[in-house]
Each structure stands twice: as structure tokens, then as C-alpha cells.
Amino acid sequence: MKTISQRTIVRMMEALAQFSSMPSNLQVRELYESEFPDWFVTHANEHYEFQWDGILRDLRNRRFFYPGYSDSSNNITGEYLNKEKAEVYGEGLLECLAAFIASRQVGRAVLRSLQLDGFQVSKEKLCLVPLEGGVSEQEEEDELAALVGGSGLPSGSTILKHVNDAHSLFLDGKDHPSLGELRSFLQALIDDICTETHRAGTHSVRLPGGTGPRIEYLKNVGFLTADEETAYRAAWGALSAGAHPGVPAREEARIGLILALEFGQLLLLKFANWKANNYLRFV
Numbered sequence: 001m002k003t004i005s006q007r008t009i010v011r012m013m014e015a016l017a018q019f020s021s022m023p024s025n026l027q028v029r030e031l032y033e034s035e036f037p038d039w040f041v042t043h044a045n046e047h048y049e050f051q052w053d054g055i056l057r058d059l060r061n062r063r064f065f066y067p068g069y070s071d072s073s074n075n076i077t078g079e080y081l082n083k084e085k086a087e088v089y090g091e092g093l094l095e096c097l098a099a100f101i102a103s104r105q106v107g108r109a110v111l112r113s114l115q116l117d118g119f120q121v122s123k124e125k126l127c128l129v130p131l132e133g134g135v136s137e138q139e140e141e142d143e144l145a146a147l148v149g150g151s152g153l154p155s156g157s158t159i160l161k162h163v164n165d166a167h168s169l170f171l172d173g174k175d176h177p178s179l180g181e182l183r184s185f186l187q188a189l190i191d192d193i194c195t196e197t198h199r200a201g202t203h204s205v206r207l208p209g210g211t212g213p214r215i216e217y218l219k220n221v222g223f224l225t226a227d228e229e230t231a232y233r234a235a236w237g238a239l240s241a242g243a244h245p246g247v248p249a250r251e252e253a254r255i256g257l258i259l260a261l262e263f264g265q266l267l268l269l270k271f272a273n274w275k276a277n278n279y280l281r282f283v
Helices: 006-019 024-033 038-046 050-059 083-102 105-117 136-150 156-171 174-200 212-218 226-238 249-276
Strands: 119-122 127-130
Touching: 006 105, 006 156, 024 038, 024 105, 024 119, 038 127, 038 136, 050 083, 083 105, 083 119, 083 127, 083 156, 105 119, 105 136, 105 156, 156 174, 156 226, 174 212, 174 226, 212 226, 226 249
Parallel strands: none
Antiparallel strands: 119 127
């Protein structure tokens, strides 16, 4: 089951902190009007005093439903609630709260973070709808981090910093700078793969400067096929701000982030095999 990421939950905490500046009676009215269950609104008010950091964490770990209780028959809902059903309730309420706050001006970063998790918001029904073919950026970024960590590339921390900066800039609505960080990410990754291949001394091909010539270098030494070279050049061009007339900048940056992560993973998977075979072949 697709769930919202912990990073999105933190964005929700930040946005709900502004919502909680309202008097508690007004928060009760707005939540109740948005058709949140009465037992949820009452418990969030009386037990947590609308301290949203604790509410959101306890919805994810299920403690929200069992204050002082130890069995499935005694909980705040008034019905039998085992751990599996509590998890479903918790995730459902988190999604409703995400849609609730993302529909407000203070929830812009939440909305963008949800898109990276593979969701869009239905403001009419106040729920989340999985994007068609949606990919979780958080999962892809975690996989990339694991591959970078195991690669031994000398600039691994810089490579990951470009990705983290691109993510943060996207959440802040800085779409073109986010794309710039993604280009820097691929550039740093290609540079390291080229440098490590050249350092091995198994090829006589001269190591050039510049991203375009270095993509060609990787083809000339056998790391990339001709088709892969074409694909990576296309990906590089796709990460240029304004390269897609008619596509909103927000969507261009969101798709660019997923694109860069996928191409980065492909490079790292190839590099692991390439390195294991003395930078000469793939097995």
C-alpha cells in the first residue's frame, strides 16, 4: 500500500503549526466541518490540545488510538480495533489531514511533497489520489543513496547533496533552481565515473572535460552503448529549465527529479558491474 513519506509528514507538522495558531474552538469547527470523525476531533483537542507533531507521529505508530489502553476492545473509536485496522485508520487520517492542509495557502510545500510521494489532492473529496503510474520520489532517492554509498565514488556526498538541494528547492517552489541542481547531480556522477575509469589506466582514450564530451568518452571506452549515449544526452537536455514549452514549471521540475533519480540509478548499477570487472567489460 502506497503511503505518504515521513518527509511529507514533517511538512504537514510545519503547516499545521500555523493552523494551530487558531483558537481550539475554531480548529474543532473546521475539522468537524471537513467531516473528520467526531472521536478524532475530540481526542486531538482534549488529549493532545492540538499539538500536531504528536498527533501525526501517533497516527503513524497507532498510539493515537490506545491512550492508556492495552487491548483491541478499548480504544477511542468505540469499536473493536485491532492493530491492523488501527494502521488503516491511522494512514487514512494522515491522508485526510494531508489533503486538508494541502488545500490551504500554508500547505504549498505539503502539496509538492505529496506529488513526490506519487499523490495528487482531491480538494472536493478531501482525499489523496495516486498519480497514474506514480513513482515515490522518496523510495527512489533512498535507493539512489544506497547505491552511492556502496559505489566508492569519491564525490558521493556532493552527489547526494545536489539531490537533497533539488528536493528542497522543489518544495519551496523554486522550480528552475531545482532543475539546475539535478543537472549538477548528473554532471557530478558522470565526472566521478569518468575519473575512476581513467584512473584505472585500462583505456588509452583521453579523458576530456565537459559533460557532453565525457558522455561520449563513456561510450568510447565501452561503458555506454550508442543508444545509451543518446538517452543520457536527451536526459541532460531535458533537465534544462524551460526546455519543454507548454509544460508548467512545477511539473517540469517534478518529472525532472524522478527522471534524474532513475538515470542516476542506471549509471550506478552499471558502474558497480564495470568496476568489478576492472573497468573493461560487463558480466
